[in-house]
Structures are given as structure tokens and as C-alpha cells.
Amino acid sequence: MDDLTLSAVALASLLGLLLLRVPVGVALGGVSFIGIWIMVGSKSAWGILTAVPYDFIASWTLSSVPMFLLMGYICFHSQLTDGLFRIARAWLSWLPGGVAVASVGAAAGFSAVTGSSVACAAAMGRIAVPEMLNSNYDKGLAAGTVAAAGTIGSMIPPSILLLLYGIYAELPISQLFIAGLLPGLLTAFLYSAMIVARVKITPSLAPPDTVDVTWSDRWSAFGHAWPVLALIIGVFGGLFAGVFTPTEAGAVGALLSFIIGFAQRTLTLDKIVLAVRETITTTAAIFVIAIGAVLLTKFLALSGFTDFIADIVVEGQASQLILIMGTMCVLFFLGCFLDPIGIMLLTLPIFLPAMERLHIDLIWYGVLMSTETIFKGILWFLVADIFCVVLLIAFPEITLFLPRLLA
Secondary structure (H helix, E strand, O other), X not given: OOHHHHHHHHHHHHHHHHHOOOOHHXXXXXXXXXXXXXXXXXHHHHHHHHXXXXXXXXXXXXXXXXXXXXHHHHHHHOOOOHHHHHHHHHHHOOOOOHHHHHHHHHHHHHHOOOOOHHHHHHHHHHHHHHHHHHOOOOHHHHHHHHHHXXXXXXXXXXXXXXXXXXXHHOOOHHHHHHHHXXXXXXHHHHHHHHHHHHHHHOHHHOOOOOOOOOHHHHHHOHHHHHHHHHHHHHHHHHXXXXXXXXXXXXXXXXXXXXXXXXXXXXXXXXXXXXXXXXXXXXXXXXXXXXXXXXXXXHHHHHHOHHHHHHHHHHHOOOOHHHHHHHHHHHHHHHOOXXXXXXXXXXXXXXXXXXXXXXXXXXXXXXXXXXXXXXXXXXXXXHHHHHHHHHHHHHOOHHHHXXXXXXX
16 A cells, blocks of 8 residues: 555544544544554654654643633633623613624623633623523524634634644744634624524514613623723733733733732632633643644655645646635534534644645635634524635635734
8 A cells, every 4th residue: 555545544534533423632643643653664653653742742832722721711710701791781782682692792802811612602601691591582592692602712812723723834823813803803793793684584583682771881881891801901912012922921811810800809719720620621632632633744744645635736726716615615514523623633734735835825724714613503603604704715804904014
């Protein structure tokens, strides 16, 4: 069996293992290790397996992953994010489906203090779902809104997805963070517009909000949200102003979240232990998947598979648009049964060489990939997601405007 055939068999086996629900990191690492063993022998395979985890984890930039996660979990467990929902509801409750729209707005705000879509969905689920059910919202709308809104955390900085993409593709993390801001806000706007349209068509999905909100209530709501707003301004104001790097921003954000939590008297020792435990668990899961992806990259490079795919794209004179649409279809399919980080790290070793051959802007593609990989089969929000992808492809400046402006 030649190396290219071996790599094709390995990728088919990998997909089969994923369909059997084998953990992504285990499947990536196991298939890659066996493939390398067959190609270059056991001694070299064990040598690569020994070196890769250390070489990857030793990256200083990766230290921001647990720091951003810790910042989000501290804010979540000390209930600092509750004020975001209050202010969003105070200003948006007049809209059709206003509580659901407020959930999207609050999720967008919470995304700025955590890079985890899981933490974002959990926070909004605890706050927003009971509010919607108490207001007699349709259960499907309530659950779908929170599930979709939580995925905004994959785009708005500090996005763990964009952070890992930047490390893998060797791109400036700060530019990726800036580039993800407008597409993330665009996604939140389209989700909100979809909710309003659905409720307009079917009013029974969301009865009008009976709470009488005055202008005084709207302005006073800022008093409940100031801790998180101060955290966002402190972290990203310093990051985008160049006061500290993205790696340092994670540590600054975690420290500020502790200080604000103690000042608000909502942070206890038990909550700190819980936040740290969740941070360690999530970080370990991310790193295992990432190490498996790096092993897959080594395997595909040794077999020549990535160069083979890139040569096919170039020799076949595929246009940038055809290549982008093809990768989006693959990501859409994988998004039905894999988590976003697993999808990205699984496909990057195959996609990136072809993107580089066609001179596609990798910062733009990274944000586009983050948009595509958050599809989770939520039917009502699918149209909004597809429309967002079409806009980002048709108008790349939505993604690249802020990075170029600040550069």
C-alpha cells in the first residue's frame, strides 16, 4: 500500500470512528499514530508521539486558553452575567419575541468574557430559559434561541476557536480577534431578526411582554451590568490599544473577574473551586483534541496527502469561490455530529495548504470557518446562519475592515 492510499484509508477510518462516537482526540491521535507507525516504523512513531504533545503544549500563547476560560467560569458562577440579561431585556422587550431577542443580546455580551460556546449557552440557559417559559414562550423557541445564541461565543473575542486557529495557522491572534468582532455582531443581529420575523408570522410562539418598562428602568439596568461591562472594557480596551498581548489579556481578565466577584460579594471559595475544576476539565479536553490534530498534520505531511490535495486544486484551476463553497459544505456536514473545535482541528490539516496555494486570506477564512462550524442543526436559525456566511463571502471587508483599520 502506497502512502497516499494509506492516508485515504486512515481518513476513512477516522471518519468511521467519529461516527461511532469515539472521542475526537482519541480518534485523531490513534489513527495518526498507527498511520505513522506503518509508514516509518515503530521507533519513529513513538518518537513523534513523545515529542508532539510537549512541543505543542509548550507554546506560551496557549496559556491564554485556560485564562479566558477561567474568566468566563468565574463570571458565570459569581452571577456577574445576570446583569447583561437584565439590560438586554430592559431595552429589547418591546420587540416581538423580545425576551428571546434579549437572550441573543446577552449571549453576545457574555461572549466577550468567555471564549467557550458551552459556557455561554449554559449561562444563558440558566437565566433566559426560565424567563421565556414563565412568559409562555414556545419551548422549542426558548431552547433553540439559547442553543443558537450560545454559539456566538465561538466568534466574538476572546474566541477559543479563533485562538487555536491562529496558533495552528501561525497568524496574529489580535488580528483574528478583531476580525471576528463584526461577523459575531452580524450573527447576533441576524438571529434577532429571525426571531422577530418568526414571531410576527406566528404570534403564538411568544406572547407580548406584559412587563411595563420605563425609561428609568432602562437606564438603571446599566447599574446591574457595570461589572461585566467594566471587565470587557478593561480587557479588550487594553488588548486592542496594545497595552498587553492576547496572552496577557487572558491573565488580566481572569484577575479582574476575581476582583469584581469579590467586590460584589458573589464569589465564594466553593464557586472558585468549581470554576477552576471546570476550567481544568475543558482545557484538558481542548488540548487532547489539539494534540491529536497536530499528529494528524504530521501524518498527512509525511504521506504527501496535503500536497496532493493542494496540487489537485491548483492543477484543476479551481476558483477561490468553488474551494470556499466546497469546504463550507464539508464543515456543514461535520457540524451535524462534531463539536466546533473538533471540526476545525480535523479539517485544517487538509484545507489550509489548498487555501495558501490559492492565496486566500487566512484571517478571513478563519472567521468564516468559525461561522460555519457553529451550525448544530437548529432549523429555525439555519437560514440566518447561511445568510451570514453568504454576506461574509460576498463582502470580505466585513471581516477585514477592522484589522486593516487598526493596522
